[in-house]
Amino acid sequence: MDQAPFDDELLDDYLLESCELLANIEPYLLAMEQDGAEIDERLVNRVFRAAHSIRGGAGFFDLVNIRELAHNIETALDLIRCRQMVPTADVVTILLRGFSKLRELIQNCRESGEPDIAELVATVAGLTEDHLPAGEKHLSMGRMEVAVPETRQRVDVSAFDLNQARRSGQCIYLMRYDLIHDIQRRGKTPWEVFKCLIQTGTIMETFLDLDSAGTLDGPPSNQLLLEVVYATAVEPEMIGRLGVASPQRVLLIEKNRPSADTVVRARP
């Protein structure tokens, strides 16, 4: 019997986890305000990771408003983390508004794309604009092309994701799955594979190879290729054994070491 290739489990997990992450955000932010310039790194990292996880999942599910808002909150928190912005009362007030709206959107995630949140997003983005050095204004936005070693291939990813992966010393891989051979014929579902990847890293982008499906003419294609650009702390020796279904091919794009200074510049 064929297994369902998808279910609500993954989205339910994401929503549950997001609610848990948001549960204590207000007291954490107020504590950050009290600490001022003398930040408690563990505290800031905890709030940052909440925004990061929510943004990552929203990108995966294409929840546009949640992704945009969380992305801008995350960028502002990253500046606080790097001591480029002090969490003053004004800054924290804006972040509180942002997290409050995030909670509202997540609680109504099916309709989360409908409200016009442009003004709030601009206000949160304004924090970054006000505190980034002039030459780095576009750093948190835009896309970057990254070359895949040993191939002529270049992949287009979010500059922010790339910076995050580089600064936290993660490996970036290009993994190719054949959804028919690697997943369906092994009794697995795409959701199971995606879920495992999300738990151990960040899916930066996916590319479906339309040509691999062939056309209605001629014999049916027995493959469907999906490439995933993936950032994770999992080392190259272990990556092939990650998850419920091994990818057909794994290419290491970058192996990074943690650094506070490594930044990449997005296309203007």
Add this chain to the structure above:
Amino acid sequence: MIVLSREGDKAVLRPSGADIVSSLVPELRAQMRGIVEEGVRDLVVDLANVQMVDSSGIGLLISAHNSLHKLGGRLAVVHASKDILDLFHTMRIHQHFSVTGDGGED
């Protein structure tokens, strides 16, 4: 059973009480190929009664898109359940052809 309604070069395929999984794919594929050969260029797949689309089913929809695209036509998927919409969005399929849900959302 696959219900087909047709008007000129437009056709609507509505799998009825059957999910688009590997066991149904050959029949649906033959039907799609036949109507494209007969001149259909605007093909709508109505998923109102479909709960599940597996990897083979996704492959079939993409191959139909590829065939129609070559001929200057287009494929659209309508009335997809929220689960199917989620999966298609995750795989960025909606960036290649129109996929709308029960309420017409994309």
